[in-house]
Amino acid sequence: MELIVKIGNTDGDSNTYQDGDVVQTFSLNRILTANAENICNVNNFSINPVTGLRDNDSLLMKFLELRSVYKFERVNSNDVKKTNLVTGEETIVNKTPNEDGEQMDVYQFLSRRLKSHRHKIFGSSGNEIWYGKSRLDADLDSIWNAIETHTDNLKSENTSWNFSDIEMRMFLVLNCCSHISLDHDDHGHEHEEGHGESGSCIACTCDCSLGEVSQDIVDEKVESIYRDGDPIIDEATGIESDDNPVEKILVAKRKFLVPYWDYSSSLSLDIDRVRNLSKQVDGRKSPESRPYSEILTVDKITAGIVTL
Amino acid sequence: MATVIKSIGSGKDYSTIAAWIVSLSDGTYSSGDDVIGELYDSSYDEAFTIGDAPFAAGLNTVTLRANAAEKHDGTPDSGVKITYSGTVADSSAPYIINYDSSTYGAYKVKIEDIEFADFSHSPNVHVYGFIVTEKALIMSRCLVNNFSSSATSTKRFRVFRMGKPIIQNCMIFRCGKTYAFGGISANVQCFNLDNSEEARVYNTTVYNIFDSSSNTVWGAFYGEYINTMIVDAGICFRAVSGSDNRNNLSSDTTAPGLFSKTERHSEWIFVSTTAGAEDLHIKSNSPALRAGFDLGTDNDVQYDIDGLDRDGTGGLWDMGADQCQTCRITSKEANSRLSLGFSVHQEVSKFNLSDH
Numbered sequence: 001m002e003l004i005v006k007i008g009n010t011d012g013d014s015n016t017y018q019d020g021d022v023v024q025t026f027s028l029n030r031i032l033t034a035n036a037e038n039i040c041n042v043n044n045f046s047i048n049p050v051t052g053l054r055d056n057d058s059l060l061m062k063f064l065e066l067r068s069v070y071k072f073e074r075v076n077s078n079d080v081k082k083t084n085l086v087t088g089e090e091t092i093v094n095k096t097p098n099e100d101g102e103q104m105d106v107y108q109f110l111s112r113r114l115k116s117h118r119h120k121i122f123g124s125s126g127n128e129i130w131y132g133k134s135r136l137d138a139d140l141d142s143i144w145n146a147i148e149t150h151t152d153n154l155k156s157e158n159t160s161w162n163f164s165d166i167e168m169r170m171f172l173v174l175n176c177c178s179h180i181s182l183d184h185d186d187h188g189h190e191h192e193e194g195h196g197e198s199g200s201c202i203a204c205t206c207d208c209s210l211g212e213v214s215q216d217i218v219d220e221k222v223e224s225i226y227r228d229g230d231p232i233i234d235e236a237t238g239i240e241s242d243d244n245p246v247e248k249i250l251v252a253k254r255k256f257l258v259p260y261w262d263y264s265s266s267l268s269l270d271i272d273r274v275r276n277l278s279k280q281v282d283g284r285k286s287p288e289s290r291p292y293s294e295i296l297t298v299d300k301i302t303a304g305i306v307t308l
Numbered sequence: 309m310a311t312v313i314k315s316i317g318s319g320k321d322y323s324t325i326a327a328w329i330v331s332l333s334d335g336t337y338s339s340g341d342d343v344i345g346e347l348y349d350s351s352y353d354e355a356f357t358i359g360d361a362p363f364a365a366g367l368n369t370v371t372l373r374a375n376a377a378e379k380h381d382g383t384p385d386s387g388v389k390i391t392y393s394g395t396v397a398d399s400s401a402p403y404i405i406n407y408d409s410s411t412y413g414a415y416k417v418k419i420e421d422i423e424f425a426d427f428s429h430s431p432n433v434h435v436y437g438f439i440v441t442e443k444a445l446i447m448s449r450c451l452v453n454n455f456s457s458s459a460t461s462t463k464r465f466r467v468f469r470m471g472k473p474i475i476q477n478c479m480i481f482r483c484g485k486t487y488a489f490g491g492i493s494a495n496v497q498c499f500n501l502d503n504s505e506e507a508r509v510y511n512t513t514v515y516n517i518f519d520s521s522s523n524t525v526w527g528a529f530y531g532e533y534i535n536t537m538i539v540d541a542g543i544c545f546r547a548v549s550g551s552d553n554r555n556n557l558s559s560d561t562t563a564p565g566l567f568s569k570t571e572r573h574s575e576w577i578f579v580s581t582t583a584g585a586e587d588l589h590i591k592s593n594s595p596a597l598r599a600g601f602d603l604g605t606d607n608d609v610q611y612d613i614d615g616l617d618r619d620g621t622g623g624l625w626d627m628g629a630d631q632c633q634t635c636r637i638t639s640k641e642a643n644s645r646l647s648l649g650f651s652v653h654q655e656v657s658k659f660n661l662s663d664h
Binding site: 009015017024030037042080097103136163226241 | 321351574
């Protein structure tokens, strides 16, 4: 997981990020997905000047086949074969609604699509092919296999987020991972005592198995802290329910912070340089040196920084 | 005071929307600036909140939009898309515009030409798509689709929750709850806004708001609606605010106000309702053609989902997000519609006014 941390601002305003707050986290899957999308961006592929369509069997087509739920193939002037790429189910859609209520005027549909130079319509006139609806569980290994087959881009070289120069100045860019103790001790608890300079899972002098953090942890690190207000009784709607939403009152913009000022030695950070917003700092480590996510970040509630 | 445009995307000024939002209050800009963030990438997996901080720092307006060359063509996956694969807290939303408009002024946040899609939320909580407080947001020419919650029967789901936003020339479709058992009527609503005519939904197209438990869903609950089509959304217009609602269309009998049309079905209206290939542009002989009310030019409401200036066409406005200049009304189709129960007086009037 990579993360960017807010530098400066100690005004204590619950609505704003405070010094050390985790602003954004990036899972490895998100990084690989974003980098794949950039490589397979439609702007990187040409349109066949004769047909006005995109040629079959391009990397773009393979990417969309792996990334989409549906494939559409025009079979005549009115009918389109719709294939669910997950289940293999096939249906025909045309101007008459099918049993799912789906209808399509394929001529009008394609006419408008083809006006855009960014269209993603493949094949030949009368036999157009296109894809639809993004797969939320797309197989990244297959996508990267396709990219490596068609281009010089390697998955192994696309595991970092492409932060901008401004971001490298205005935020502290870090990465971290999970640490699993090989001696089966209560690993996290053991090192919380030595949090900071002496924590061996920060400096990564530990004897741990390192791996990617789970998506739950990636999401958790950017949570805000709310306190529950009053239940929202939606009387106007006439809905009667004991299960009402509650008003959420923001207590802190972020639940987790990185006390980077404590990590000058263990993360080899020049804190003055980090705080100089005209200087770029990249605190990311190589995979074998990444700190433990649960030691790097501090839960403000647990640490007593925020009281509910 | 200046208009300052920053690019957002891979290799741009900022790689994420979150980092750009932080910049709005970190001294990057001068007091009085109008700040625009332009999105370039095909997708962004992010949630965001725009609160008081940019305006406390003195900014005049904040706009998040797609770069003109990267904007959608009115259909999914054709331009800049914001998704969110993470989760949100109970009674919250991935996209929150909640600055204090009574302190800093109305409608200082604008979101334009962006697709919001694929927010599929599984925690068992009440969840919304957008939370807007008071007069905080003008959303123009956006696509919102495939927002869903799989929370159990008593949990609420709203696409838009609260406030008096201005939502114009947008298309919203395939949003709802996927939990198939039990349920409570009206737990799924597309618009759940403040009871005020200042919550305005103009020239917007809504299609397929669902609750898999088969309980009744509501398309619109409060707000003022003009030139808005709500189709296949249970009770399409459950309640509206004020007395100026007009020229709306529904697939049931509820479209409110003068010159509104009811019981019009999706296959008569849209180019495609096929899942994964939705195209809610209107087609020839659509009842929405030339049936809208001229709303003027406030907040650039005259620009349709494709950026077409309705006033520049010289014709009457269409209902919904799309202004179709190539669409025509043919007498054969019209006669068939008349036999299906259309008002003879209204339709004949529209035929006379169409630009054959």
